[in-house]
Amino acid sequence: MKATIMVVDDEVDLEPLIRQKFRKQIRDGIYEFVFAHNGLEALTKLIEQPDIRLILSDINMPEMDGLALLTELKALRNPSLKTVIVSAYGDMDNIRTAMNRGAFDFLTKPISFDDLEITITKTLDEIALIRQSLREHDQLISIQRELEAAREIQQAILPKTFPPFPDRPEMSIFGSMIAAREVGGDFFDFFMIDNKRLGFVIGDVSGKGVTAAIFMAVSRTLIRATGMKGISTADCMNYANRLLCSESVSGMFVTVFYGILTTTTGVVEYVSAGHNPPYIVSGSGVRKVELTGGTILGCLDDFVFESKTLQLMPGDLFFLYTDGVTEAFNARDELFEETRLERYLESQRSRPTEAVVEGCFQEVAAFATGKAQSDDITILAIRYNGVPYVS
Amino acid sequence: MDVQTRKEIQAVVVTLTGRLDAVTAAEYARRMNDLTREGETTFVVDLGGLDYISSAGLRELLVTAKLLKGTGGKIRLANVTGMVKDVFDISGFASIFQIDDSVGEALARIG
Numbered sequence: 372m373k374a375t376i377m378v379v380d381d382e383v384d385l386e387p388l389i390r391q392k393f394r395k396q397i398r399d400g401i402y403e404f405v406f407a408h409n410g411l412e413a414l415t416k417l418i419e420q421p422d423i424r425l426i427l428s429d430i431n432m433p434e435m436d437g438l439a440l441l442t443e444l445k446a447l448r449n450p451s452l453k454t455v456i457v458s459a460y461g462d463m464d465n466i467r468t469a470m471n472r473g474a475f476d477f478l479t480k481p482i483s484f485d486d487l488e489i490t491i492t493k494t495l496d497e498i499a500l501i502r503q504s505l506r507e508h509d510q511l512i513s514i515q516r517e518l519e520a521a522r523e524i525q526q527a528i529l530p531k532t533f534p535p536f537p538d539r540p541e542m543s544i545f546g547s548m549i550a551a552r553e554v555g556g557d558f559f560d561f562f563m564i565d566n567k568r569l570g571f572v573i574g575d576v577s578g579k580g581v582t583a584a585i586f587m588a589v590s591r592t593l594i595r596a597t598g599m600k601g602i603s604t605a606d607c608m609n610y611a612n613r614l615l616c617s618e619s620v621s622g623m624f625v626t627v628f629y630g631i632l633t634t635t636t637g638v639v640e641y642v643s644a645g646h647n648p649p650y651i652v653s654g655s656g657v658r659k660v661e662l663t664g665g666t667i668l669g670c671l672d673d674f675v676f677e678s679k680t681l682q683l684m685p686g687d688l689f690f691l692y693t694d695g696v697t698e699a700f701n702a703r704d705e706l707f708e709e710t711r712l713e714r715y716l717e718s719q720r721s722r723p724t725e726a727v728v729e730g731c732f733q734e735v736a737a738f739a740t741g742k743a744q745s746d747d748i749t750i751l752a753i754r755y756n757g758v759p760y761v762s
Numbered sequence: 763m764d765v766q767t768r769k770e771i772q773a774v775v776v777t778l779t780g781r782l783d784a785v786t787a788a789e790y791a792r793r794m795n796d797l798t799r800e801g802e803t804t805f806v807v808d809l810g811g812l813d814y815i816s817s818a819g820l821r822e823l824l825v826t827a828k829l830l831k832g833t834g835g836k837i838r839l840a841n842v843t844g845m846v847k848d849v850f851d852i853s854g855f856a857s858i859f860q861i862d863d864s865v866g867e868a869l870a871r872i873g
Contacts, residue, residue, distance in 0.1 A: 577821040622825035626817075626853060645853040666854025670824065674857065694817060706814075745784065746817075 374495050375420060377405040379413040379428040379440065380457070392484050402491075410435025414443055424498050425491065426454040427478075430465050438465065441472035451501045453494050457482065518553040518581070525554050525584055528591065530561060533725065540759045541634040542569060545724035546751035549695075549732065555747035556583030556625075557693045558591045562599060567635050570598040573691040573751050574627040575646065577667075582623065590615060590625045590668065604629045604642040605678040608665065612644070616672035624669040628691055637683040637755050642676050644668045647697070650716055651681070652688040657716045685757025688727065690716060695748035696731065702741040711738070724752040764811075765793045772869045773804040773836075779811030782819030790819075794826045803835035806868040810841030815849050827859065838868040 378389060386406045396402040405420055407413040409432040417423055426444070430437035437456060444454055453475040458466055460479040469477060475494055478487060526548075533545050546559045556576030564570050572594050576583045593614055597607045607629060615625065628649060630641035641660070645667035648659045665676045683689065692712070699707040715734050719727045728750045735748060763786035764779040774797055782790060794805070807823070809815075827837050838860045842850055850856050862868040 575817065577817055622821055622828055624821070624824065643852075645855075647852055662852065664854065664857075666857045670858055698816060 373400050373403055374425065374498075375403045375405060375423045376425045376427065376491065377407060377413060377416060377420075377423045379407045379410065379426060379432070379437065381408050381429065381432045383408070393488075409433050410437065410440035410443070413440055424452065425494055426452070427457055427487075427491075428454055430456060430458045430462065430469065438468055438472060441469055441474055445473045451498050451505060453498055455490055455494055515553075521581065521584060522550070522553045525550075525588070528588060529558060535561065536563065539563075539634070541756050542632065543724045543754045543756060544571075544752070545728045546573075546749070547728055547732070548747060548749040549744070550747045551695070551744045552580055554581060554584035555749075556580075556587045557695065557747040557749035558587050559691070559749055559751040560591055560595055561751070561753075562595060564599060564601045564631065567633055568601070569632045569634060569753075570595075570629070571632065571689075571691070571751065571753060572598070572627060572629045573646065573649075573693065573749060574625050575693040575695075575747070575749070576625045577623055586623050586625065586669075590627070594627065594629060598629065598631075603678055604631055604640050605663075605676040608642050608644050608668065608676040609674075612668045612674060612676070613672050615669040624667040626667050630689075632683070632689075632753070632755065634755075635758055637685070637687075637757065638680055639683060639689070640678050640680045642678040644676065647692065647694055649689060649691040650713070651683070652690060652716050652720045653684060654686065654720070657713050683755040685755060686720070687755050688716075688720060688724070689753040689755070690719075690727070691751040691753075692731075693747060693749040695744075695746035696735055696750065698746060699735045699739045699748070700742050700745065701738050707735055707738050724754050727752045763789065765790055767793065767797065769802075770806075770869055773806045773838075773872050774802045775806045775808060775865055775869070777808040777811060781814040781816075782812055782822070783814065783816040784818035787819050787822035791822050791826060794830075798830065798833070798835070803830070803833065804872055805830070805835070805837045806840055806865055806872060807837065808840045808865050809846050810843060812846050813844070815846050817853075820849065820853060820855060823855075824858065836872055838862055838872050840865045840868040 389404055393402055405416055405423060407416050411434045428437040428440055441454060456469040456474045456477040457480060466477050476490055478490055529548055530546060535544055544561060548557050556578060559573045561569060561571040574590055576587045593611050597610050626646040627644040628646040630639050632639050642665055643663045644665045648662055651658050651660060661679060663677055663679050666674055697707050697709050697712055715731060731750055763781050766777040768775050830837050840862045842861050
């Protein structure tokens with residue numbers, strides 16, 4: 372690529388000399404020279420030709436000298452514009468001043484053209500390096516912006532309006548996901564399948580970052596679309612599993628717990644696809660939901676899932692979470708573990724779902740103080756309130 | 763985590779000790795890749811010494827097994843106990859892997 376070099380000197384003889392000495396490089400399009408005769412003219416040229424990379428400047432000039440020019444150039448704060456000062460041999464005081472004002476290098480008069488050429492090449496190489504790192508920096512910034520956009524999209528597909536069904540007094544719901552990086556692989560979702568059936572899901576995609584986030588979006592959408600058909604939770608998993616198996620790349624998989632609450636009876640039909648068993652917080656204490664023998668989605672395409680049912684009593688809290696809760700580490704490398712979660716839940720039976728979820732995030736954060744969050748943390752809490760008495 | 767390997771007649775026995783998590787899973791994957799590149803196709807992975815396995819650890823077990831199956835290799839797990847067994851039960855990994863009570867049993871069955 373052609374490099375534009377500006378020569379600033381009040382000696383008019385210099386221009387033909389330079390054009391003569393560098394005629395080959397000029398002809399081959401390697402260098403292009405621009406000439407100015409004092410600092411002011413140099414600044415004007417710089418505005419006219421923003422592609423100027425390198426300035427070779429004399430010190431003693433009328434109007435604005437080389438040292439004043441350096442001060443002006445410094446104010447431009449352009450790290451990829453370099454100035455090489457040309458001054459009389461023995462003018463060390465000025466040369467030192469020039470270097471202190473940000474000159475990249477200096478040459479002494481009378482100019483040795485061999486030395487000039489070496490200096491030009493060296494300086495242009497340096498400029499190229501700086502420009503490349505600036506470009507990479509810009510790319511990094513743009514990737515960060517894209518990740519930020521991805522994070523917003525991801526948060527947008529998670530439910531975020533609470534209460535979600537203000538006209539349904541039979542249940543109270545609150546859920547939230549805190550990703551370990553910009554984007555995460557966890558998700559939760561809920562939807563009314565019909566007037567009396569609430570579908571609810573929590574999932575955890577293996578791995579983190581962008582690939583996990585894409586797989587998460589696919590899984591969530593697939594389960595919602597399939598679940599809305601109103602088929603059993605086991606059939607929904609069978610279908611979603613087969614499709615995810617055909618999509619799965621490099622051993623990506625997702626653990627899912629999917630349940631359907633019949634709001635008129637409190638019966639929950641559910642299936643666990645390799646997900647941590649949720650808890651039921653009831654009047655008689657905290658208990659784990661029984662496993663259904665399912666496995667992760669996206670691995671065995673002929674696996675047959677089976678569902679189970681359980682009965683919720685009015686006031687019972689259904690607490691779903693991902694292993695980011697129980698596998699949070701503290702500064703001593705201990706895990707939060709189920710025992711701490713169970714102890715926390717024992718006091719939560721009558722608290723609002725939002726307080727239960729937010730309180731749990733706070734418990735985990737307090738426990739993991741001083742440790743970076745290593746996994747996404749997601750919690751979904753559903754309280755069954757029973758059917759309201761209608762007179 | 764510590765990864766020990768020894769070659770038996772029927773298979774390479776890979777013994778994992780300590781924690782198989784996001785950090786150490788890469789080491790396990792690297793060792794398995796090296797062995798596969800050396801031409802080994804049959805493995806018994808002994809999990810008896812593991813005291814913790816995270817979801818990232820599970821994923822690496824799965825990825826390795828899939829790669830191996832893709833090239834006609836075989837893998838059996840042995841000594842899935844304690845916390846590791848709990849994780850296998852919850853995640854349903856017992857349906858995905860062939861698991862034996864001891865390395866000896868796994869070696870006898872892998873042929």
